[in-house]
Amino acid sequence: xxxxxxxxxxxxxxxxxxxxxxxxxxxxxxxxxxxxxxxxxxxxxxxxxxxxxxxxxxxxxxxxxxxxxxxxxxxxxxxxxxxxxxxxxxxxxxxxxxxxxxxxxxxxxxxxxxxxxxxxxxxxxxxxxxxxxxxxxxxxxxxxxxxxxxxxxxxxxxxxxxxxxxxxxxxxxxxxxxxxxxxxxxxxxxxxxxxxxxxxxxxxxxxxxxxxxxxxxxxxxxxxxxxxxxxxxxxxxxxxxxxxxxxxxxxxxxxxxxxxxxxxxxxxxxxxxxxxxxxxxxxxxxxxxxxxxxxxxxxxxxxxxxxxxxxxxxxxxxxxxxxxxxxxxxxxxxxxxxxxxxxxxxxx
Numbered sequence: 001x002x003x004x005x006x007x008x009x010x011x012x013x014x015x016x017x018x019x020x021x022x023x024x025x026x027x028x029x030x031x032x033x034x035x036x037x038x039x040x041x042x043x044x045x046x047x048x049x050x051x052x053x054x055x056x057x058x059x060x061x062x063x064x065x066x067x068x069x070x071x072x073x074x075x076x077x078x079x080x081x082x083x084x085x086x087x088x089x090x091x092x093x094x095x096x097x098x099x100x101x102x103x104x105x106x107x108x109x110x111x112x113x114x115x116x117x118x119x120x121x122x123x124x125x126x127x128x129x130x131x132x133x134x135x136x137x138x139x140x141x142x143x144x145x146x147x148x149x150x151x152x153x154x155x156x157x158x159x160x161x162x163x164x165x166x167x168x169x170x171x172x173x174x175x176x177x178x179x180x181x182x183x184x185x186x187x188x189x190x191x192x193x194x195x196x197x198x199x200x201x202x203x204x205x206x207x208x209x210x211x212x213x214x215x216x217x218x219x220x221x222x223x224x225x226x227x228x229x230x231x232x233x234x235x236x237x238x239x240x241x242x243x244x245x246x247x248x249x250x251x252x253x254x255x256x257x258x259x260x261x262x263x264x265x266x267x268x269x270x271x272x273x274x275x276x277x278x279x280x281x282x283x284x285x286x287x288x289x290x291x292x293x294x295x296x297x298x299x300x301x302x303x304x305x306x307x308x309x310x311x312x313x314x315x316x317x318x319x320x321x322x323x324x325x326x327x328x329x330x331x332x333x334x335x336x337x338x339x340x341x342x343x344x345x346x347x348x
Contacts, residue, residue: 011043012042013042014026014045016032017049019051033057033060042062046067049075053080057084057105058084066098066119069098069119069142070281078097085103087105088109092114095117096316097119100123102116102126107130111132111133114133115139116141118140123143124149125148127174131153132155133158135156136157138159140310142316144166147170152173157178161181162308162312171200174202183210183305187215187217197214198225201230204229209231212237214237215272215273219242222240223246223247224245224246225249230252234299235258239264245261264304265291266286267286329341
C-alpha cells in the first residue's frame, strides 16, 4: 500500500509545445519521454501545433495525451511521425494523437497494459522478434491506409474494439491468443476489385468477430475475405450501396445471425459510403437512427457498431480532459476599445 502511494506521488505532469515562444516544459516530445520517470507513469500533455513532433521511441511507461487527431483546422491537431515501442514500455497510454505508424521494436521484453485510444494513424505492427504483449487495447481509433495491420509474435489478451478502419485494410493475426474483435467498422473505398476487407488468422485458435459493420463503396467490393485460419462471425452487418457483400476466403468459418446487404442507417455517414478516401469528421455521426437494423441485434442484445457502450469521438478528443473553446468574439473593434471574447471550458 505504501509502495503504491509512493509511486502515485512520484508521478509528474509534463507539458510539450513546439510552437515558438510558447510556455512549456519541453519543445521536443522525445526529450519529454526521456525525462519521464522509469518507475512511475508520468503524464505528458502534447499541445496542438501546425508542426509535427516527429518520430518518437517509447521505452518506459508514459501517458501521452494530445488535444485532438482530426480538427477541421490542422493547426489544432497534435501530430507525430512514427512511434516505436521499445522494451520497458509497459503501462503506456497513447490518446488523442494524429500519427503515421506504430511498430514494436525487436527486443526481449513483455509489454503489459499498452493502450491506443482516440487516435488517427495509418498502420500498426504489434510484433517483433522477441517483444511480447499482454493486455493490449486498441479502441476508439480511426485506422487508415492500405497496408497490413498486424497483431503477432506472442500477443495475449488483446481488445480491438470501437475502431473505424478506413481504406483497404488487412488485419493479420499471427501468434495472438485471447483476442476480442468487436463493434468495429471496416470500410474500403479503393476503386478496384482487389480491395476487399481481408482478415488473416494464423494464430492457431479461432478468431471471434462480434457486432462489426463491413462496408464496401464500389461495385467490386463484394467480399469480406477470411483468408486463413478459423473464424467465428457473430451478429455482424454488411453493406455496399452498389453491390452485395458476402463472406469468402479459404479460412474455415462459422457465421451466425449476420445481417447482409443492409444499410445500417447512421445518423450522418459523413461520406463513409462514398468512393473518396476521407470522410467528413466534422459532420459524421455513426450513432444509429431509429429503425436501424443494427439496433438491438448485437450478440448481447445491444447495438452493432462503434458507438455501442463507448463514447466514440469523431474528432479524437481525449475523454475527461478539459479544453477551451472560443464561443464568440468581436469581429472588429476600434483602436483602443476592448475585444470581447467568450471562452468556454469543455470536457468529453
